[in-house]
Amino acid sequence: xxxxxxxxxxxxxxxxxxxxxxxxxxxxxxxxxxxxxxxxxxxxxxxxxxxxxxxxxxxxxxxxxxxxxxxxxxxxxxxxxxxxxxxxxxxxxxxxxxxxxxxxxxxxxxxxxxxxxxxxxxxx
Numbered sequence: 001x002x003x004x005x006x007x008x009x010x011x012x013x014x015x016x017x018x019x020x021x022x023x024x025x026x027x028x029x030x031x032x033x034x035x036x037x038x039x040x041x042x043x044x045x046x047x048x049x050x051x052x053x054x055x056x057x058x059x060x061x062x063x064x065x066x067x068x069x070x071x072x073x074x075x076x077x078x079x080x081x082x083x084x085x086x087x088x089x090x091x092x093x094x095x096x097x098x099x100x101x102x103x104x105x106x107x108x109x110x111x112x113x114x115x116x117x118x119x120x121x122x123x124x
Contacts, residue, residue: 002026002076004095004115011121017083018120022095024076031097034071034078037108038120040091047106048093051078058105062088085122092117 008020022034035050049059049069057069068081078095095115104110 002031002097002113004097004113006093006095006115006118009093009118009120011123012085013124014086014122016085016122017081018085019082020080020093020095020118020120022078022080022115024097031076031099031113032101033098033103034076035096035098035105036069036078036080037094037096037111037114038089038091039094039117040088043091045094045108047108049080050103050105052103082120085120087122090120090122093120 002024003026005023006020009018012018033050033052036048037045038048039045047060048063049057049067051057051069051071066084071078094117096111097113099112
């Protein structure tokens with residue numbers, strides 16, 4: 001079993017920045033892919049960004065150019081740097097992981113591991 005733990009998040013003003021980090025523990029087997037989902041209030045969980053070992057990084061259209069996901073080479077630590085934050089970026093952000101080499105990024109039912117989530121609030 002793999003455990004994912006998020007850190008970071010909190011409150012930021014519109015136009016501001018926040019960073020999230022995700023560390024893993026448990027099984028020694030490395031995750032093929034890691035990423036971040038978010039759940040805005042009253043909405044379903046959606047992919048924010050993902051990263052695989054070869055460097056492919058899909059992003060939600062709404063965050064392209066503002067968010068950057070990174071994964072330390074050879075590790076199961078992933079970060080999400082969020083710039084130019086907007087109110088609609090508010091929500092609970094979940095670190096996620098996939099074991100499979102075939103990743104359907106936007107199907108949350110195919111995510112193998114979820115973190116507990118961390119709150120991000122963008123407001124004055």
